[in-house]
Amino acid sequence: MRQTIFIFIALLTSYFSLAQQQITLEEIWSGQFSNKRLNAINSLNNSNEYAVLEYDRGTNSANITLYDFVNQQPTRTAFSGKDVPEIKGLHSYTFDKAEKQLLLARNSKPIFRRSSTALFYVYNIATKKLTPVANYPIQEPTFSNDGKKVAYVYQNNIYIFDVASQQRTQVTTDGKVNEVINGVTDWVYEEEFGFVRAFDWSADDTYLAYIRFDETDVPRFSMDMFNQQLYPSQHVFKYPKAGEKNADVSLHIYQVNDKKTTNINLSQYHDFYIARMQWTNDNNILSAQVLNRHQNNLDLLFVDAKTGTTKVVLNETDKAYVDVTDDLTFLADNSFIWTSEKNGYNHIYHYDKNGKLKKQLTNGKWDVTKYYGYNPKSQTIYYQSVENGSTNRDVYSVGLNGKNKKRLSKKAGTNNATFSPDFENFILSYSSAQNAPEWVMVETKTTNPIKTLVENSALENKLAAYNLPKKEFFEVETESGNKLNAWMIKPADFDPNKEYPVFMYQYSGPGSQQVANTWNSTNDYWFMMLAQNGYIVACVDGRGTGFKGADFKKSTYLELGKLEVQDQIEAAKALGKLPYVDANRFGIFGWSYGGFMSSNVLFQGNDVFKMAIAVAPVTSWRYYDSIYTERYMRTPQENASGYDNNSPINHVDKLKGKFLLVHGTADDNVHAQNAYEMVEALVQANKQFDWAMYPDKNHGIYGGNTRLHLYQKMTDYIKDNL
Incomplete structure (x- = not known):
């Protein structure tokens, strides 16, 4: 009897050990797989230091601590919350140009995606004097260059506050x-x-x-x-x-x-x-x-x-x-740095103060993806590019004369840099699809690592217990002859002799990228969970996406939703020819532009796709904002066919598969009107579908258990219909 009990306990233990290796939505959305990060740093200009906003749980206060850029040791405290009890819930800070004063923000309240109001104070670091800029919430306060004044906006008007006299001018x-x-x-x-x-x-x-x-x-x-x-x-x-x-x-x-x-x-x-x-x-x-x-x-x-x-x-x-371009940089002689796609790829140019071209600093069939800055001492430009493949990012330097280009990062993946004020060192952040993020201090001249600042070996070890499937990168060639970047996640116990259903994910918007050699997003853990449940998950960046040159990116001009939809359908057909893929079981998912796409793909590719999920989709570009839409489509008055021929609302009669439509009622970006108009079109076409509306939720559809609920709904929908 004892032996039977022992065997039963051993089997039970083994069962729970295996069960623990299955990813759950609760783990994903409670942050169990979040990686450690380097705190956002604010590099100073007048010393080789950076500032970090830190919270002291013991005193329930915030500190702004300065660190030496190279050795990472604290040098001094610019602000201590326990010394200034008036400041509770410090949200953000900015230095004046001399870095002797701070603008402190508390009680921040969002307006839209980037805008907010808050109560702001000027804090003198030496005297520890605190001066309210106003006794009411304001927007975008900004020091004058001499630090004596602060300009801000209140109720759509501009004011100037004199710090010394505390007088304000409207x-x-x-x-x-x-x-x-x-x-x-x-x-x-x-x-x-x-x-x-x-x-x-x-x-x-x-x-x-x-x-x-x-x-x-x-x-x-x-x-x-x-x-x-x-x-x-x-x-x-x-x-x-x-x-x-x-x-x-x-x-x-x-x-x-x-x-x-x-x-x-x-x-x-x-x-x-x-x-x-x-x-x-x-x-x-x-x-x-x-x-x-x-x-x-x-x-x-x-x-x-x-x-x-x-x-x-x-x-x-x-x-x-x-x-x-956000890269416009004026040098001491008022000549300027500018980035442009005028030769077919995004590159860096140097113009004199009259706009005459002095030198094209980078050149090649690859895009510069980020401009970091200019070191006047060495006359060197620092930038990031995709020269080593459009799914990778590397850090480079090049002289102002266009010579002596140097690769400063060494490993394939996604590399990004934060340079010290004197450009002699930089913090290199690195990750890939297989390597968790790390932050390393690097000497610029030699590119030698000085010190590892943050690493995620603990997360990698934790994930090892789950035996997660790997993301495989490849190119898929469509029947139209287009070679498209793609990745695939197969079940860890993949059997090439079996046939698997395929769940495709994409965004597809102009200049976007989803197929990138970088560490897991939250969605990636969901995709791996689906792979653990017997699905192959795939992602394809079709025409119109970014970092493969201007022609590739701008090929969808005037016809958003035409070539991109064609590419997803043809990519699915290509994947369906693989011996381990069940060509009769394809599904697709997308959010925002991706929701626009997944709707169109299901309707127009009804002989290929069995189901689709569209979250917060644009359903007609007539309903979206002027600046974004007209950039790619011109106006509806000029291009009615481009708007209507590619609107999923006008293809609802082709629906054969299962369709889940999701939207937040308080979406100020892609209005819920898009969902309601789609619903009406589906109803009038007598097409059955499923939908979910999240009250008072914006374009991100989050808050409390909202994301968990949404992803549980989508998971169940996939299991029931694919």
Whole structure:
């Protein structure tokens, strides 16, 4: 009897040991597989240090600690929360130019994806004096270069606060919600041009330049917010959809001492965008990047603050569209660094102060993916590129003369760098599909590692117990002759003599990339869990995705959803010919643009795909915002067929398989209207489908158990229908 009990216990132990090796959704969404990271660092300019915001659980306070960049040892404390009890819940901080003062933020409340309001304070590091900038929440406070003033936005107007006298000057007076915005961007600029602060101090603080948005005639969009109340409230904001009225933008320069404003004459432009604005190293010269509405003509303007006159110093045009660059860097002589795709790939160029090309610094059939900066001492540029394959990232340096290019990273995968203020060292972050992230201090000159700062061997050891399947990279060639980057995750106990169902994942948006040699995302653990349940998971980056040159990326121009859909369907057909794939059991999933794609692929590829899940999808580009949509499609008035022929709403009659549609009712980006219009089309076509709406959830559909619930629903749907 004892022997029977012992055997039973041994079998039970073995069973639970095996069960523990199965990934669960609870583990994924509770962060059990999160990797250690290097805390976000803020490099100083005047010393070889960086700052880190740290929390002391013992005193329930925040500290801003400075560390030596090379040896990583703390050097001093710039701010100690226990010394300043008024600051609770410190959210963020910025230094002034001299790095003697801090702007501290608390009680931050989000507005949209990048914008927020907060209470802000000026903190003098030496005297420990704390000065409120305002006793109400404000936006985007920014020190003047001499640290004596702070400009900020409150209720759509710009103010300047004098730190010493604590007096404030109101720069603009016409700001009004849903009508006029001064100094911060409207919804569509924030979302699609990726910035919020729309004002900038000149080098000597004589001027404050700003952009004004008149959105009076922009159509409003409203969303009901339920918030578990008896009656919902309405969130109303201006949202220009494709082909509709945009905000009228104008450029202004405020003279700080004279308190006078110069309105810059941009009458040579009509229906345009001011996509970027920054002062040059000349105190009187402001730069602005002006795009036409089609976004195929970009002018880099130099604006003379004294006279208000403008001069085009650089012009970029493209048959499709021109990408706005964040890499504009002015050197001491006011010559500038610029990145451009004008030769078919994104590369770095050096122009003189008049816009005459001095040198193309990088060249080849590969894209520069990040510009890190310029070291004036060694006259060296630092950047990241995909020269070693479009799925990899490496760090390089090159001289300002275009010579002496050097690879600073050594391992295949995704390499990124954070350089010390003197560029003599850099923190190299590295990961690959097989190697968990690590952060290593590297000497720039020799590329020798100095010290490992963060590594994730503990996570790698933990994951080893799960016997997870590996992500295999390859190229899939479609029947149209396109070679597309792809990866595949097979079950760990893969048997080449069996046939497996395939679940495909993609995003497919212009310039995006999902097939990258980098460490696991949260979705990757879900895909591995599906592989543990007998599915092959595959991902293919079709035409229109990024880092394979401008022609590949811009091939989908005017026809979003045509070539990309064709590529996913043809890729599935190619994969279906593999001896271990069940060609009758293909499913596909995507979020946002990926949801647009998965809907289209299921409807138009009804002879290939058995099921699809679309989360927060665009269902017609007519419902999406002007800047993004028109960049790739022009307006509906100009390109009606491009909009309608590729809208999944217009292909619902082809639905044969199983379709799950998911959306959040408070999605300010891809409005729930997209889902409702799709539902109506499916109903009128008498097509059965499944759908789930998440009340008060935005485009990310998260909060509490929301993500766990969503992924459980999707997992069950896959198991039931694929």
